[in-house]
Amino acid sequence: MAATPRGISRSLLPSAKTRAAIAKRMAAVSGEMTTAAVSEMESRHAWFSELDAKHRSWITLVAQAGIDGFVQWFANPEPERPSTADVFGSAPRELARRISLYQTVELVRTTIEVAENQIDELMPRGDRAVLQAAMMQYSREVAFTAAEIYARAAELRGAWDARLEALVADAVIRGETDETVLSRASALGWRSSANVVVVVGPEPAEEPTVAIESIRHECAKAGLDMLGAVQGDRLVVVLGGGEIAAPDVALRMVERFADTFGAGPIVIGPPVDHLAEATRSTRAALSGYRAAAAWPDAPRPVRADDLLPERALSGDGHARRALARDIYAPLAAAGSGLLETLIVFLDHGASVEATARSLFVHANTVRYRLKRISEVTGHSPTDARDAYVLRLALTLGRLLPTDGRQTS
Structure with missing residues (x-):
């Protein structure tokens, strides 16, 4: 029937x-x-x-x-x-x-x-x-x-996009971001013409596709472009657009999806102007990711530039030159006894009084110079972590050329 x-x-x-x-x-x-x-x-x-x-x-x-x-x-x-x-x-x-x-x-x-x-x-x-x-x-x-x-x-479409996204991320990592890669990124919805940051962290414990889509959702809510792919045991995320290059913006953004990564350090590379230049941010982020184990108490996420000492000691030439160029050289150029004061302060166990006696100046003069050092370098000699950064910058500044000259 x-x-x-x-x-x-x-x-x-x-x-x-x-x-x-x-x-x-x-x-x-x-x-x-x-x-x-x-x-x-x-x-x-x-x-x-x-x-x-x-x-x-x-x-x-x-x-x-x-x-x-x-x-x-x-x-x-x-x-x-x-x-x-x-x-x-x-x-x-x-x-x-x-x-x-x-x-x-x-x-x-x-x-x-x-x-x-x-x-x-x-x-x-x-x-x-x-x-x-x-x-x-x-x-x-x-x-x-x-x-x-x-x-x-x-x-x-999802399967094709995932493969294409992995190819684009791989090209960014290897520094092969040519017009073909830019075209592929555009096909994936990448619209940003400026401001790019690369983030590297451990591969997620959950299904990678689900994790990447979760991150993409958070970025979409913030109006940011995003590309992501798992490369070996790490997850690489490329963020672009908006105010991502502004101070602390990338840090706050990554904090929103930090739990999506697996256990371990999450390192944010420095901002660059365009996706074609993303290899510089990637290089710093990968270097920081490899060296992060040397700073167990590092925040999560952490900027690659905050890991300059660990990166320098692990063999990153870019980090060594950055410490010499961006910390030692400005101090040497500032004059007013800043470089000498820093050296003596660190050699005397961070004691203001001992530094003043050694330099034959008033303790308030030392305090003023320490404040100026913090303003010039962005690192305070009275903070233990910053003092470590400054100490290594002093050493590298004496060894490496800055501004085309060999420093003493």
């Missing part, structure tokens, strides 16, 4: 001959139903009118296929669960990329509502009840089919 379609009461289900006659009458007005549906789409949905003629014609084909498919299913002598794959098969796959799932649902809803209204207006009174019940079942199947199409498209 043939199965009764859900949504139609057995008492309302007519014979196959009667259904065929009803379907024939409905087929005669299907063109009017399609025209009415498209007209309603234009008046109800502003975005529909903004589509070009080609995409509007494809949607018309889908609406017509949906109505014709219902007529054929209803007329079937052995009614079964409706198959609506052919409804969307009448339009190219490109249509699924041109209109969103939400817009598709709106089109299906509009078409069904118009068809139901047209049944009341164009069909004989005796046909209406069974057609309305059948339409309810058929429209549900159409909705499920639309959801399946978009789900498959999302899975395929």
